[in-house]
Amino acid sequence: MGNEHxxxxxxxxxxxxxxxxxxxxxxxxxxxASTYYELSARIYAxxxxxxxxxxAETARDIYSELGNAAPREGLAQAYSAIGYNLNQLKRMGExxxxxxxxxxxxxxxxxxxxxxxxxxxxxxxxxxxxYSKTIECMEECAREHLVDGNExxxxxxxxxxxxxxxxxxxxxxxxxxxxxxxxxxKHAHEVIQVAxxxxxxAHCYVELGNAEEALRYAxxxxxxxxxxxxxxxxTYASFELGRAQVLNGEVEEGxxxxxxxxxxxxxSETRDFEFIVAIEKRIAEILHTIGRSEEAVEIERRIAxxxxxxxx
Numbered sequence: 001m002g003n004e005h006x007x008x009x010x011x012x013x014x015x016x017x018x019x020x021x022x023x024x025x026x027x028x029x030x031x032x033a034s035t036y037y038e039l040s041a042r043i044y045a046x047x048x049x050x051x052x053x054x055x056a057e058t059a060r061d062i063y064s065e066l067g068n069a070a071p072r073e074g075l076a077q078a079y080s081a082i083g084y085n086l087n088q089l090k091r092m093g094e095x096x097x098x099x100x101x102x103x104x105x106x107x108x109x110x111x112x113x114x115x116x117x118x119x120x121x122x123x124x125x126x127x128x129x130x131y132s133k134t135i136e137c138m139e140e141c142a143r144e145h146l147v148d149g150n151e152x153x154x155x156x157x158x159x160x161x162x163x164x165x166x167x168x169x170x171x172x173x174x175x176x177x178x179x180x181x182x183x184x185x186k187h188a189h190e191v192i193q194v195a196x197x198x199x200x201x202a203h204c205y206v207e208l209g210n211a212e213e214a215l216r217y218a219x220x221x222x223x224x225x226x227x228x229x230x231x232x233x234x235t236y237a238s239f240e241l242g243r244a245q246v247l248n249g250e251v252e253e254g255x256x257x258x259x260x261x262x263x264x265x266x267x268s269e270t271r272d273f274e275f276i277v278a279i280e281k282r283i284a285e286i287l288h289t290i291g292r293s294e295e296a297v298e299i300e301r302r303i304a305x306x307x308x309x310x311x312x
Contacts, residue, residue, distance in 0.1 A: 017042055033062035033074060040081050047206055049088040056081035076105035080117055083124075084204055092128040096121060115144050119153075132165040138164075156185035157192065162200060171204040178204070192233075195224035202240035206247055214244035234265045239279060244284070255286050273310060277303050 020039050025034055040055035060078035065069040085101035099121040106114035122137040129163035138157045145153035158181035165174035182197035205211075205238075218241035225234035238261045245254030262279045265272065280303045287296035 010178075020106045021095070029066060029069075030071065030215070033066075033070070033078070034057045037060065037074070037078055037081060039083075044081065044085060044088075046218070047088075049085045050252065053082060053085035053089070055311045056085060072105050073111060076102045076109070076111070076113075079105065083121075087124060092124060093130075096130070096133075097130055099124060100139040115141060115142075119157070122157070126160060126302045127162060129167070134164040135161050137140065145290040151184045152188050155181045155188070155190070158184070159193070159197065159200075162197070166200060166204060169207070171208050175201060175204050175208075186217075191224060192228060192230065195228075196223040196238070198224070199240055202237070202244060206240060206243045211244055211248035214240065215248055231264065232268065235261055235268070236275075238264070239275075243282065246282075251286060251290060255283065255290075258286070260281050273306055277306055277310070 010187035017039065020035055020042075023035050024032060036055050036059035038122060042053045043055060044052035056078055060075065060082060063075040063078055063252040077100035079098050083095045083102060086095035086098060099117060102281055103114055103118045103121055108116065118137060118141050122134050122141060122207040123138055125131075125134040140162045142154045142157035142161070143156060145151075158177050162177035162181060163175045165171070165177060178197045178201050182194055182201075186196060196219035199216045202214050202221060205214035205217060218237060221237040222234060222241050225237050226230075238257060242254045244260060248254075258279055262276070262283065265276050265279060279301050284299040284303075287293065287299070292293075
């Protein structure tokens with residue numbers, strides 16, 4: 001059996017793209033569709049996504065014409081190829097729709113590939129700002145991961161669900177989900193991932209006005225990122241810490257934390273201007289409350305110029 005497998009592999013490598021093109025006129029039905037799919041995969045690997053997309057769509061059309069005679073796996077593969085190409089072409093919404101079709105077909109077929117593609121789909125819905133669809137998709141993935149006994153997989157699913165709830169500003173649901181993700185990450189000793197959950201929990205508690213919990217989680221996450229020398233994540237965790245301190249009435253301390261965060265954010269090689277503006281806005285708000293309005297107004301005037309560019 002082993003030798004046969006190796007022979008198959010050698011043959012695969014010898015089949016050139018040219019041979020695949022030559023094969024098309026001689027084939028029909030499933031063979032023709034799978035030849036188009038194979039061509040699509042090779043051209044995708046070369047980064048020619050427009051051409052690869054057209055070939056994957058042709059494969060899908062042939063499978064669709066075959067109706068019930070078409071293998072479900074083949075049709076699903078064609079849909080997932082369409083999805084990956086659309087994703088590369090930054091057509092996120094269409095990519096997610098195609099991938100949903102692939103997941104649906106693979107689930108009907110009880111294919112083990114369904115779960116992996118569904119996780120990818122959830123990330124695409126999230127990138128498309130389709131947060132409710134993200135939650136629906138990833139909850140199904142989490143259930144399947146837990147049935148398989150894959151706690152780490154489920155933890156990643158819950159983390160993304162938490163992020164989606166947070167974007168929808170449903171902070172109570174976000175907190176429940178991050179706590180769940182956190183417990184699975186902790187069980188797997190995933191130190192950085194636990195701290196990422198803590199930072200998100202701090203954010204949610206600040207938004208809900210719960211200073212005590214916000215401080216607790218912000219400090220935990222800042223401690224981990226400082227220990228890991230993860231400067232970028234430490235900056236975001238310290239931002240939550242500063243906000244939590246202000247919420248807790250430690251205004252001067254919060255202000256100096258936020259000023260430190262601002263230094264770190266502006267020193268970073270890849271400046272995240274939206275984040276920098278968010279820090280400056282927060283600092284300006286605090287300066288207003290402690291009677292340093294002149295400085296606050298100056299900051300607001302300055303960041304208005306940056307915001308204007310970001311909005312365009």
